[in-house]
Amino acid sequence: xxxxxxxxxxxxxxxxxxxxxxxxxxxxxxxxxxxxxxxxxxxxxxxxxxxxxxxxxxxxxxxxxxxxxxxxx
Numbered sequence: 001x002x003x004x005x006x007x008x009x010x011x012x013x014x015x016x017x018x019x020x021x022x023x024x025x026x027x028x029x030x031x032x033x034x035x036x037x038x039x040x041x042x043x044x045x046x047x048x049x050x051x052x053x054x055x056x057x058x059x060x061x062x063x064x065x066x067x068x069x070x071x072x073x
Contacts, residue, residue, distance in 0.1 A: 004057070006057075009052065009053075010030055011052045011053075012028070013045075013051070014051055014071055022048060022050075023045060023071065025045060025046075025047070026051075028042065028071055029041075029070050031068045031069070031070075032066070032067050051069075055067075
């Protein structure tokens with residue numbers, strides 16, 4: 001739960017689909033969806049395969065969101 005106008009920190013781990021090991025220096029596509037609208041941003045994983053991004057909701061937005069990520073080919 002976040003207050004309206006509050007920044008949302010999104011964190012996760014990038015994994016190599018062939019080896020299931022963490023994937024360093026990978027581009028990660030992050031999607032945030034709500035009410036049929038999708039927004040995207042990109043992050044790059046660090047040496048340990050970790051990534052972080054900050055999502056900024058629009059001033060008039062509120063409600064439930066879905067967040068997902070994938071490593072583009």
